[in-house]
Amino acid sequence: MGDLVMFHLSAGFSQIAVALALSVLSGIGVYLHGRREGRLRGGIVDFITEIIIAATAGLMAFYIGQYQHLDKSIIYFSVLLASNNGQEVLGAVKRVNTDAIVQVITQVLSRKGGGK
Numbered sequence: 001m002g003d004l005v006m007f008h009l010s011a012g013f014s015q016i017a018v019a020l021a022l023s024v025l026s027g028i029g030v031y032l033h034g035r036r037e038g039r040l041r042g043g044i045v046d047f048i049t050e051i052i053i054a055a056t057a058g059l060m061a062f063y064i065g066q067y068q069h070l071d072k073s074i075i076y077f078s079v080l081l082a083s084n085n086g087q088e089v090l091g092a093v094k095r096v097n098t099d100a101i102v103q104v105i106t107q108v109l110s111r112k113g114g115g116k
Contacts (some may be wrong), residue, residue, distance in 0.1 A: 015072070016062065019079045023058025026083035027051035050086075057090055058083035 028079035031050040034040035040050075065075030082089045 016059075019058055019076065020055060020061040021091060022076060022079050023055040023083040024051055026058065026080060027054030027086070028053060030086065053086035053090060054083040057086035060089065060093070 011039040012024070018079050026048045031040065034044050034046070034050065040046045060081040062075060065078050
């Protein structure tokens with residue numbers, strides 16, 4: 001029984017490791033492309049920022065794919081897409097979260113105002 005649990009944990013860990021590796025490689029590619037276009041100056045901060053953004057977006061795609069019970073190939077494809085477009089993915093998440101927070105606050109305030 002213990003061996004089965006360890007195998008399950010190691011299989012899950014290896015999937016996360018593959019998703020993270022794909023994200024980091026994609027972040028390096030985005031950084032190099034930004035350098036070639038002149039969008040990035042080329043400092044270590046730009047390099048680390050691109051990798052962190054790509055890893056965050058890639059891991060978000062991985063966990064959403066896991067939650068939706070998608071096929072591994074679809075999940076890894078989503079990881080590549082999300083990590084390659086990390087700025088846009090995180091911007092969309094921020095907009096969705098901001099809109100949801102504003103909507104909740106508006107609803108709470110309108111209930112309090114209507115109850116007086």
